Amino acid sequence: MTVTLILITLYALSIMLFCLATQRLPILSRDALHRVSSLDGLRGVLATAVIVHHFIVSYYWHVNGVWETTDSRVLNNMGTVPVSLFFMITGYLFTAKVYRSEPKWRQILSSRVRRIFPMYLFSVALITAIALYQSAGVSAPIMETLKALGRWVIFIGSPINGFPETVRVNASVQWTLLYEAVFYLSLPVLYCLLRRRLPGLAVAVALITLACLWGEYHHHFHNRFIKLFAVGIAVAVFEERMRQWRIDFKGVRCTLTAIAILLICMKLKSYSTLQMLILGIPFALFVLGNSLHGVLEVRGLKILGEASFSIYLLHGIVIYSLFSLLNVYDFASSDTVSYLLYLPLIILLTSSLSVATYWCIEHPFLRRKPSDADPA
Template sequence: MTVTLILITLYALSIALFCFATRRLPILSQDALHRVSSLDGLRGVLATAVIVHHFIVSYYWHVNGVWETTDSRVLNNMGTVPVSLFFMITGYLFTAKIYRSEPKWGQILSSRIRRIFPMYLFSVALITAIALHQSAGISAPVMDTIKSLGRWVILIGSPINGFPDTVRINASVQWTLLYEAVFYLSLPVLYCLLRRKLPGMAVVVALIVLACLWGEYHHHFHNRFIKLFAVGIAVAVFEDRMRQWKIDFSGVRCTLVAVAILLICMKLKSYSTLQMLILGVPFALFVLGNSLHGVLEIRGLKILGEASFSIYLLHGIVIYSVFSLLDAYDFATPDPLSYSLYLPLIILLTSSISVATYWCIEHPFLRKASPSAKATLPNA
């Protein structure tokens, strides 16, 4: 419990320091600056919370040689709850897009490619470079390496050049992108169900691509995560009806409800059905305008929200580089309390690098997207 409290305290202090340091810096895009949405700040909190989870998991991996969850449900759920809410955000945003207007399927496809692959492929390049460095004495067959890279391109981690710990370099975060890819490919079918219209070509193309990928994907796909997207879908479908309720969604009572449920979820079993479903309550409140009494509107959190995709992809690489490449900590004499003191370094370093990669890699591609696609990209 002591380690958990120290990590949470250091996490909060690190985020506060980042927000203070960036409060006057012109590193927030004009779209995000003028957009009123609790989801922006929420994404910043979620992405950085995952850092804490993988930070402590990495510690026990170095000590015990096993990559697994810890004995602390709170620390485990600092990975689980953010991923769950990220899936809900995706389900909500894209259901709203196809439910309230006639979608342009080509633009949606283009927006997803521009949003995901430039930054993702950059992270894969870093992973490849590190794996090749760590396996310098190994000469795996070239075709095996090419096949491994191909699997990374389709969002499945695989050893590169025979290096068995390749997926540990980025904490294997690409697994969530696989579920998002399946959801995007399911959008034409979802459109049929919600709008009772058949976008023939979109359905055919989506099903063909999904069929081609399913030979690899089905080994990694678990149906339980569908519930999280379903919650986001339900919020999008019933949003207008909920807004007609005579409830002050931004008020203190709703804030207390959101906080209480989030705290409860931090003590529940990770990815349990109960946790997945009740998380929908605070998520719906955030969509309906609750910002936790202004916390999610803090400029620094919105900056982290814009860079959240980079943070998510890069934090594992930063953790691995600091502790496995640079040997910044002596795991021969492990002490979780002294190790915890490195958390602010990891959070601030990851956040700073991610803001830079957002502007240098992500933003140029987002800027090229069409206006209608660009409106959703920063939130997705």
């Protein structure tokens, strides 16, 4: 319990410090600056919360030699709840895109490729460099290495140059992109169900691509995560009806309801059906305008929200680099508290690097006319 409280306190202080430090810096894009959406700030909270989860998991991995969840449901759910809400955000945004307007399938495909692959491939390059450095002196067959890299490209982690800990370099976060990819490829089918129209070419391309990938994907795909996308889909479909309810979604009652359910979810079993379903309540409130009494509209959180994809991809690499490459901490020491004090450094370093990679790598590929802007 003490470890959990210390980590949560350090996490909150780190986020507050980042928000204060970036309050006046011009590092928020024009679109994000003028966009009124609780989801922007929410992304920032979610991405940085995952850092806390992998930070403590990494500690026990170094101490016990096993990568597994901790005894604290709260710390475990600092990884689970953000991933769940990220899936809901994807389900909501892209269902709204195909449900409320006539989608341009080529444009959607292009936007997803430009949104995901530049930063993801950069992270894979870093992982590859670290794996090759850690396995110096070992020379795996070139075809084996190329196959491993190919699996990384389709979001399946694999040892590079025979280095068994390759998936630990980025905390194996690429697994969630596999589910995102399946959802994106399912959008034409979802469109058929919701709009009762058949975009023949889009459906054919999507199904053929899924069929080609499924030989690899079915080993890693679990149906339970479909529920999270389904919650996002439901919110998108029923959003207009919910907005007609005589409820002040931005008011104190809804804020307290969202906070209470989020706290309950932090104590529930990770990825349980109950947790997945009731998380839909605060998520729907955020979509309908609740910002936790203005917290999710804080400029610093919106900056973190813009850089959330980079944060998600890079935080594991930062943790691994500091503790496995540079060996900045002696894990033979019994002084756990001294390790916990590294959390602010990890959060601030990852956030700063991620803001830089967002502007240098992500943003150049995302720039386009306002009418073509991505929802995510």
